[in-house]
Amino acid sequence: MTVGLFIPCYIDQFYPQAAIATLRLLQRLGVTVEYPQGPVCCGQPMANSGYGHLTKGCDDLFTGSYSSYDYVVSPSGSCVLHIKEHMHPMHGKIYELVEFLTDVLKVDQLDARFPHKVSIHQSCHGLRGLYLSQMSERMAPAFSKPERLLKMVDGLELIDLHRSDECCGFGGTFCVSEEAVSVKMGKDRVKDHETSGAEYITSSDLSCLMHMEGLLKRSKSPVKVIHIAEILNHTEHGAQ
Template identity: 50%
Template sequence: MKVALFVPCYVDQLHPQVAHATVRVLERLGVEVVFPEEQTCCGQPMANAGFAADAAPLARHFLEVFGGYDHVVAPSGSCVSMVRNHYDAFLSGAPGFDRLRRGTFELCEFLTDVLKVGELPGRYPHKVGLHQSCHGLRELGLGSPSERMEPRFSKVGLLLSRLQGIELVSLSRPDECCGFGGTFAVAEEAVSCLMGRDRIADHLAAGAEVVTGTDVSCLMHLDGLARRTRLPLRFRHVAEILAEATA
């Protein structure tokens, strides 16, 4: 199987090791990974801030770059959700858009839903807290939101739980927002920081050594708050954990 790797802006500019880890995980599972160098931002920051006219050409460019691939994979729930759930406003009826929307996946859902990964031969002997980012949880269905009366599940948690030695800690509020929200963290700094500190306190109370998730943006927000008060927590994207555990 061949996939095209989409690398979100935060990953590209600040945490490129997450993209490298994504490639390693996919290649160890026998997937051929290609990186279209013409790719740019998906347009989510502009669209979320209300600048639809600025997001539209980025959506069209995304389709031009990735429209020829059966599968597009990204280590970001929010960017994948932008393509799958919010590109209609820009690309509805465009040739190839339906194929692009159906074939674009966040890394963990690609592993569970497409590759049908049943067992990960790896070891990660740490206590890990899973932060379920809002876009992945509620727009991609990576887990079961607490407000819905349905059986509990987590695609990310399932993958992590199959690593030897790992202990996924139980949070008191497992699907609460971290407070980042893109420009929300700038426009409502005080509220954003309070929400982030609440999430950190929950992970600490549960005994987590490492906090992981599917979105670098959320992890950056929490990491910044933790470092400023020198709290004993490490923050690793799920791709980094899977790559390290299966090395």
């Protein structure tokens, strides 16, 4: 099995450690991973701004670079959802990291240790788009793929929140076009994590984490953000 790794531009630049953790984690699980370096974007920033009709070139570049792989995996739920919904050739091929681990690799144990209190931020696209967990609005049995993986991590203590899956207010360009509401949503989300006693906020979407990190740093909070790949790839000897 050969997996093509997709790293969107902002992860490439600002959170390379999450991309490295994703790559290493997949390799440690026996997967051959390749990283074609052409595409940097899934086109979502344009489509969500109403310019979906301009993304054909972007889509073509993406599908051209990735269609030869058995699977395409990305540590960004939001990008994966966009690709799933808007690039038909990628159907059945593209996976967000967490769902790839639980649904394709069917991981049931991990060599990982992270002795900290961790709370999960459910990204909306991961939650309601990719069904990584049961949504609080639905009257259906509970499940959570990220939680299942985090429970395999030695020493990790999962912290519950008051509002289990409210949006953090990032929303792409929403975070600047609707600054006031975006910031208020982010502050409220961050406060829930802080008062619940978490040391780390984790998620399978770095865009949400980037938003919350901006607020945490501004308020000099001790709470840190960390991509779920970094936790799953962390052993007693540190990052692998």
